[in-house]
Amino acid sequence: MADDKMSRRDFLLYAMGGWAAVGVAGVLYAMYKTWEPLPDVKAQATTKFDLSKVKPGQLKVISWRGKPVFILHKTPDMKKCDNRTIAGEYTVVLGICTHLGCIPNWEADKKIWHCPCHGGEYNACGVNIFGPPPRPLEIPPFKLEGKTIVIGEEGPEYKKLMGQA
Amino acid sequence: MEKKGGFIEWLDRRLAITAVWRIMMSEYYLPKNINFLWSFGVLTMLVFAILVVSGIFLLMYYKPDAKLAFDSVNKTIMMDVAFGWVFRHTHAVAASIMFLVLYIHIARGMYYGSYKAPREVVWITGFLLFVLMSATAFTGYLLPWGQMSYWAAQTITTLFEKIPFIGPDLVIWIRGNYIVADATLTRFFALHVVFLPLLLIVVTAIHLYAVRIVGSNNEDGIPMTKEEKKVKGIPFWPVFMAKEYFVMSVFLLFFFYLVFFNYDFAMDPINFQPANILQTPPHIYPEWYFLAYYEVLRGFFFSQNLGLIAFVASMFIILFMPWLDKSPIVSGKHRPLYKIAFWVFILDFLFLTILGKLPPTGLFAWLGFVGSIVFFLFFAALPIISKIEKSQVERAGR
Amino acid sequence: MKELKILAVIVILVLIGYLGIEPLAHGIMHKHVEEAIKKYNLPDFKFSDLDPLPSGITGNAEAGKQAVQQFCVSCHSLKKEGINAPMPPQAAAQSFGVVPPDLSNIGGILDKKYLYNFLKNPQKATENPKFAMPALGLSDQQIMDIIAYLKSIAKKDMNGEDVVKEGCVRCHSIKYQKISALSPPDTMKKYLGKVPPDLSVIYKAKGEEYLNAFINKPQAIIPGTGMPRVGLSQEAQEKAIAYLDRISDPHKEQRQKVGLIVLGYLLVMVGLTFAWKKKIWRNIH
Numbered sequence A: 001m002a003d004d005k006m007s008r009r010d011f012l013l014y015a016m017g018g019w020a021a022v023g024v025a026g027v028l029y030a031m032y033k034t035w036e037p038l039p040d041v042k043a044q045a046t047t048k049f050d051l052s053k054v055k056p057g058q059l060k061v062i063s064w065r066g067k068p069v070f071i072l073h074k075t076p077d078m079k080k081c082d083n084r085t086i087a088g089e090y091t092v093v094l095g096i097c098t099h100l101g102c103i104p105n106w107e108a109d110k111k112i113w114h115c116p117c118h119g120g121e122y123n124a125c126g127v128n129i130f131g132p133p134p135r136p137l138e139i140p141p142f143k144l145e146g147k148t149i150v151i152g153e154e155g156p157e158y159k160k161l162m163g164q165a
Numbered sequence B: 001m002e003k004k005g006g007f008i009e010w011l012d013r014r015l016a017i018t019a020v021w022r023i024m025m026s027e028y029y030l031p032k033n034i035n036f037l038w039s040f041g042v043l044t045m046l047v048f049a050i051l052v053v054s055g056i057f058l059l060m061y062y063k064p065d066a067k068l069a070f071d072s073v074n075k076t077i078m079m080d081v082a083f084g085w086v087f088r089h090t091h092a093v094a095a096s097i098m099f100l101v102l103y104i105h106i107a108r109g110m111y112y113g114s115y116k117a118p119r120e121v122v123w124i125t126g127f128l129l130f131v132l133m134s135a136t137a138f139t140g141y142l143l144p145w146g147q148m149s150y151w152a153a154q155t156i157t158t159l160f161e162k163i164p165f166i167g168p169d170l171v172i173w174i175r176g177n178y179i180v181a182d183a184t185l186t187r188f189f190a191l192h193v194v195f196l197p198l199l200l201i202v203v204t205a206i207h208l209y210a211v212r213i214v215g216s217n218n219e220d221g222i223p224m225t226k227e228e229k230k231v232k233g234i235p236f237w238p239v240f241m242a243k244e245y246f247v248m249s250v251f252l253l254f255f256f257y258l259v260f261f262n263y264d265f266a267m268d269p270i271n272f273q274p275a276n277i278l279q280t281p282p283h284i285y286p287e288w289y290f291l292a293y294y295e296v297l298r299g300f301f302f303s304q305n306l307g308l309i310a311f312v313a314s315m316f317i318i319l320f321m322p323w324l325d326k327s328p329i330v331s332g333k334h335r336p337l338y339k340i341a342f343w344v345f346i347l348d349f350l351f352l353t354i355l356g357k358l359p360p361t362g363l364f365a366w367l368g369f370v371g372s373i374v375f376f377l378f379f380a381a382l383p384i385i386s387k388i389e390k391s392q393v394e395r396a397g398r
Numbered sequence C: 001m002k003e004l005k006i007l008a009v010i011v012i013l014v015l016i017g018y019l020g021i022e023p024l025a026h027g028i029m030h031k032h033v034e035e036a037i038k039k040y041n042l043p044d045f046k047f048s049d050l051d052p053l054p055s056g057i058t059g060n061a062e063a064g065k066q067a068v069q070q071f072c073v074s075c076h077s078l079k080k081e082g083i084n085a086p087m088p089p090q091a092a093a094q095s096f097g098v099v100p101p102d103l104s105n106i107g108g109i110l111d112k113k114y115l116y117n118f119l120k121n122p123q124k125a126t127e128n129p130k131f132a133m134p135a136l137g138l139s140d141q142q143i144m145d146i147i148a149y150l151k152s153i154a155k156k157d158m159n160g161e162d163v164v165k166e167g168c169v170r171c172h173s174i175k176y177q178k179i180s181a182l183s184p185p186d187t188m189k190k191y192l193g194k195v196p197p198d199l200s201v202i203y204k205a206k207g208e209e210y211l212n213a214f215i216n217k218p219q220a221i222i223p224g225t226g227m228p229r230v231g232l233s234q235e236a237q238e239k240a241i242a243y244l245d246r247i248s249d250p251h252k253e254q255r256q257k258v259g260l261i262v263l264g265y266l267l268v269m270v271g272l273t274f275a276w277k278k279k280i281w282r283n284i285h
Helices: A003-007 A011-034 A039-045 A156-164 B006-015 B017-026 B036-059 B069-080 B084-111 B120-142 B147-162 B167-175 B182-214 B226-232 B236-261 B288-299 B304-324 B336-357 B362-397 C002-029 C031-040 C061-071 C089-096 C112-120 C122-126 C140-153 C160-167 C185-192 C202-206 C208-216 C234-248 C252-281
Strands: A047-050 A059-064 A067-073 A090-094 A105-107 A112-114 A128-130 A142-145 A148-151
Touching: A011 B036, A011 B084, A011 C252, A047 A059, A142 A156, B006 B017, B017 B236, B036 B084, B036 B182, B036 B236, B036 C002, B069 B084, B084 B120, B084 B236, B084 B288, B084 B336, B084 C252, B120 B147, B120 B182, B120 B288, B120 B304, B147 B167, B147 B182, B147 B304, B167 B182, B236 C252, B288 B304, B288 B336, B288 B362, B288 C002, B304 B362, B336 B362, B336 C002, C002 C031, C031 C208, C061 C140, C089 C185, C112 C122, C112 C140, C160 C234, C202 C208, C202 C234, C208 C234
Parallel strands: none
Antiparallel strands: A047 A148, A059 A067, A067 A090, A105 A112, A142 A148
8 A cells, every 4th residue: 555655755654764864874974973072182292391301412312192202402512403493402202113104212312213123214304314214203293481391283383494404 | 655656666667565565464364353462572672773873873972891891981971972971871771661661562462371382482582581681681781881780790690600500601601701890791782782782683583573473462362364364464564554653642742751761771870880800799689670589599599509490490381381381271361360470470570570670688588489379379380270271161061 | 643643642651651660760769968958058158057156255366376376386287387287197097087287377268156156065066976176265356366377378369179189188098089088098998987979970860959968967957977067168168069070070061062963963864854854745645
């Protein structure tokens, strides 16, 4: 009895199906939101660090969003590079090899970073000089507040640096 | 499900989907004289689906550890996770409403005689589903690790202590400790999220299969052959489901009203205090859906052992309804005596439920005793009523 | 029609059950709370059981400052005036059970009449015989001076969080707000008999009516409790409870908004499914 009706395009059935789809989309949106990082994770989005704590020639490793950030206070005998130097005398780079994501080690005598995984090397500017890495170590977004660096926020200095590169 | 072309046909040749569709949906006929109470079976499935989905999302942040559980629920899920509170409220309210839907589903079966031959297997699997759902609710209730969670689990597991000979050892074995503790939490967690839901799905499948074989009962309890139904009945799809969708959306309206605006009844205030093994709350009581049985347990206040036996009996006696009631008349609609007994039983169940939350002192204790006796009198009356009806039918037939 | 009748029966039975389980049982189980509220007319911000303020004496804040320097700072700090606590908090808690409160803002949250009685006889005002602060034997004039002084230095327009931090956090933690009690738990346990409960979701556990009565007169609700009567003024207590409500249920606004959207959505769904049902069932009788 209802069969012949069903074969016709049943507007009501489609309207119902469409409206149900709206509801499902709403539920999916709520589900999608539950997977976002929690507030205390988001709170780690920026890391503050006082650059003056690093003595000339010294390397400090800090953590930003769970990743290592190398902060190197350069000395005159190290490789110079204006387009990768922050606050005049610091190299600040994400300590993750651009090849396959290992963490390179600082070799103070040679003044280079050496990646233990596949032998990639970076100079004191963080530029790749040997081995498989395809590009220099990444500079994280930062903002300068005097001698304090806020990693995770794009300040004017960062934008200027990126414009040069 | 008309054949739209290549893919459907391709699939059909391999999975016989159109045949399945016909058997399960479009050519599964239901009697016409059924009311919306027959929709409650599908509603339990809907609520079960809601419980599974919301449960999965709770599971992603819940931590089954006595030290972390309370905060993972009340801080992480309720405050930090975006929309986490929706999933928690939905899960809690759905757990509570599941029992309302189940009780209506069961009461419908009782009133219209759906437990009678040839539907005994439907009734038994249904009873099993009820027991499994109760176990799921009970184990789940411990997980937030609040005061009420903890002391409910503590007292209910203590009941096993009264079992002769093995009782005391059994309690320790169930808890994995001398008291309800971390080990109890983790095992209840495993039962609640994996074991019991799996069993529920399996038994649901058998329950549905059995219904498809013997067919739905109807208001008048008239047995119909498949051919009769084809002529006089309505197909499950689209006719029955058209009504079902309407009932479902009305139900969901009510359900989400509770979730957003009246969720308190499903979340006891005492449970917002973390479990404290050194302090029992001044009043402890189970969730509303166990109150009637709890009251039977307390009803025999003069003898703990009698109360315990009555408690167990009150939960299992309903299983034997098909054999207690052998009346040739199926539907309560045509059984005046049974009708009276049925309504007395329903009101008594409600009475016991309300009493179950009140302190068991003075008058309340005696009322509980009377209510418990009435509870069992209903089942005792069933063979008598059916005997009277049998002789009436025989006399009329002669 | 017949189906509506069935629905009506179900609705009535469910309502009887609901009203019986919730309000009725609640009323019977919380009888002593309700009786106490009625008996003492709680919350009683007039503090009727305490002595009235002495008439004809007005406090002098300048003199009060002197008196505070003389009588109070041997135990209490007064950070606003640059006076630090004489003992480190650990040691203070060891000897008194709890850390004595800083007096900078205390005048802003306590009721004047209560404060007068408190300074006269702390044990009586707090209704806690074990209360650590002794009676100092001050004259009415001295007390009124001290009150005038404390009121004059206290921060104006304190919000709920300020009140709770001044009034409650000496003993109570609020874990979910990353606030821990100033006094260490083990000394408090010795002093009060148990570690005071965390306040993160206490509003959900106790509700407004209970908190309003309990904070105002703890002994009336739980005889023998270790919690002293703190003597919050009406304004301060209302702010504090509103704050406890907010932190226990931070998504209230979102819930109400989303709830309305969902219910609106479902109403449309009910309409659509009803129309479809009508259509399918038109030919079935």
